[in-house]
Amino acid sequence: MxxxxxxxxxxxxxxxxxxxxxxxxxxxxxxxxxxxxxxxxxxxxxxxxxxxxxxxxxxPGYDEALKGQIDKLMHTSNLYYNEPAAEAAEKLVRMSGMSRVFFTNSGTEAIEGALKAARKYAWLKDGKNDHEIIAMNHSFHGRSMGALSVTGNEKYQAPFRPLIGGIRFADYNDLESVKAQFNERTCAVILETIQGEGGIYPATEEFLKGVKALCEEHDALLILDEIQCGMGRSGHLFAWQEYGVKPNIMTCAKALGCGVPVGAFVLDEKTALGSLAPGDHGTTYGGNPFVCAAVSKVLDIFEQDxxxxxxxxxxxxxxxxxxxxxxxxxxxxxxxxxxxxxxxxxxxxxxxxxxxxxxxxxxxxxxxxxxxxxxxxxxxxxxxxxxxxxxxxxxxxxxx
The missing domain is CATH 3.90.1150.10 (Aspartate Aminotransferase, domain 1)
Structure with a gap:
């Protein structure tokens, strides 16, 4: 009862x-x-x-896909290959037009991986550890220490300082504000294509294209957080596709698994080949057969229906x-x-x-x-x- x-x-x-x-x-x-x-x-x-x-x-079809995978295999770790992860990765890479994917357990973990990839990319260029990341005021990227460090909200940050260093904040949809924060140590800019927790603010086309141009000029990476606004919610599979501004790294989660806890960060070819290598990053549960069976089925449904x-x-x-x-x-x-x-x-x-x-x-x-x-x-x-x-x-x- x-x-x-x-x-x-x-x-x-x-x-x-x-x-x-x-x-x-x-x-x-x-x-x-x-x-x-x-x-x-x-x-x-x-x-x-x-x-x-x-x-x-x-x-229709979603529950059955998960039940079928439960009967086969739930978890193996990333020391071995599994078919659902390979299928899910192929579909996510193809549908996003990106190059490589790393599956995580949450959106926050996807942000952590994206920040590490950006830092590693810059470190491989000059061997220095003084690189900086520009984030946006009123943003929200998660609650872990790295994600919190790029979340532009003093209420969330104050009790947990010191956070990770080398973070500068600019104003969303204010390109001059971003320009003012750029310097020779800037390795990445992170922002939500549509700010969610901050009040549902879409990026303007001028702003997003301007930030992308700044990143290209300085060989810095553009990280777009699509955790809430991605997976079709904006009217495009990923919100950045409407603007024609492809990021170097994209984070996604939430609707990626439609209820199963899963996230991912997805990299373009340049970043994938020039950042994280074996031993740099890992996860025990991330990308296991069960969650990837969900991701694979979700992506199928998005296309077919x-x-x-x-x-x-x-x-x-x-x-x-x-x-x-x-x-x-x-x-x-x-x-x-x-x-x-x-x-x-x-x-x-x-x-x-x-x-x-x-x-x-x-x-x-x-x-x-x-x-x-x-x-x-x-x-x-x-x-x-x-x-x-x-x-x-x-x-x-x-x-x-």
């Missing part, structure tokens, strides 16, 4: 380290783009596990409906985003209040930054789901 909500919450609070202030709901199962809790309440999911569940829940094209169509409809909400409600100041990564700027009331009232209406949404309502639904939502979301959100906005 299933334990009741209060018992489960009490057990979690007594035994799990309190680093999250969780909502008072116990989610039990999912179906399509809906979630159900232990009290049999049903929610339209416009958070997707923080942009992870791109295919929703129990997408034309997921990106679907996002372009439904994303345009969502954007239209959100713009109408901006015009209708004084408490919504603006909309930002692309495709199915969208943010509504809430003014005059706490954004957290809107999240809670939305949950009361059977809608799951989350926040980004201090005042943005973040909508990152499964990529397989339909226009009818968008209409349902708008109806529920409007009730939440007008609720006393």
């Amino acid at each position: 299933m334990e009741n909500k209060e018992t489960i919450i009490k057990e979690a609070e007594e035994n799990v380290l309190h680093t999250y202030n969780r909502y008072q709901v116990v989610l039990d199962h999912g179906d399509g783009v809906y979630l159900c809790d232990t009290d049999d309440n049903k929610y339209l999911d416009f958070a997707a596990g923080i942009a992870v569940q791109a295919l929703g829940y129990h997408y 034309h997921i990106v094209e679907h996002v372009q169509e439904v994303g345009a409809y969502l954007q239209e409906k959100l713009d109408a909400l901006v015009d209708k409600y004084d408490c919504i100041a603006a909309r930002r985003g692309k495709g199915l990564i969208q943010g509504l700027v809430i003014q005059g009331r706490p954004v957290g209040e809107v999240v809670l009232k939305s949950m009361d209406e059977g809608l799951i949404v989350i926040t980004a930054g201090s005042d943005v309502l973040r909508l990152v639904p499964p990529l397989v939502i339909t226009k009818d789901h968008v209409d349902e979301m708008v109806e529920k959100l409007e009730r939440a906005l007008t609720k006393g």
Whole structure:
């Protein structure tokens, strides 16, 4: 018999380290783009596990691929080859137009690997250890010490100093700010193609192309963090593809496995051949047969079921409906985003209040930054789901 909500919450609070202030709901199962809790309440999911569940829940063929791999082999380590990793790597390299992939367990670990690759690339050129990396203010790249060091948010950094050295910060979408931080020691620039946690800010074309040109001029590497905005969410498989600005290193995770914990950093040919070598980097679990079976199946589904094209169509409809909400409600100041990564700027009331009232209406949404309502639904939502979301959100906005 299933334990009741209060018992489960009490057990979690007594035994799990309190680093999250969780909502008072116990989610039990999912179906399509809906979630159900232990009290049999049903929610339209416009958070997707923080942009992870791109295919929703129990997408045809996904569960079967994982179950089949469980029956064969879960883990071997990277001391040996395995077929799912080889297949997943080939598909990811081909679909991204990059050269080599390193599978990790998370997005944060992908960032760590990308930073190490950039430092090694520079070290091989001159043998020095004084190289610097330029990151963006209001960015978010993860919680480990390296990823935290390039996360431009004092609130996250302050308790954990000293962080890794050689990091300079510039302002997102301000090319002159980036230029001002460049010097002969700069080995890389890291940024999100669309800032997520910072408030859903897409890069401008001028900015991204300008940063790429700066990197090429100085033989520095461009690292694009596609952990949240990649895997079709922006309306392109990877958001940088819309701009025609290919990075030297790309990080991805979240929807890469659609629920299975997996990330990757992907390198172009120049960087792959001129950075990490045997003994420089490793992982016990990363790229094991189980997670790579998920990645391989996800990439197949994206191609065969034309997921990106679907996002372009439904994303345009969502954007239209959100713009109408901006015009209708004084408490919504603006909309930002692309495709199915969208943010509504809430003014005059706490954004957290809107999240809670939305949950009361059977809608799951989350926040980004201090005042943005973040909508990152499964990529397989339909226009009818968008209409349902708008109806529920409007009730939440007008609720006393």
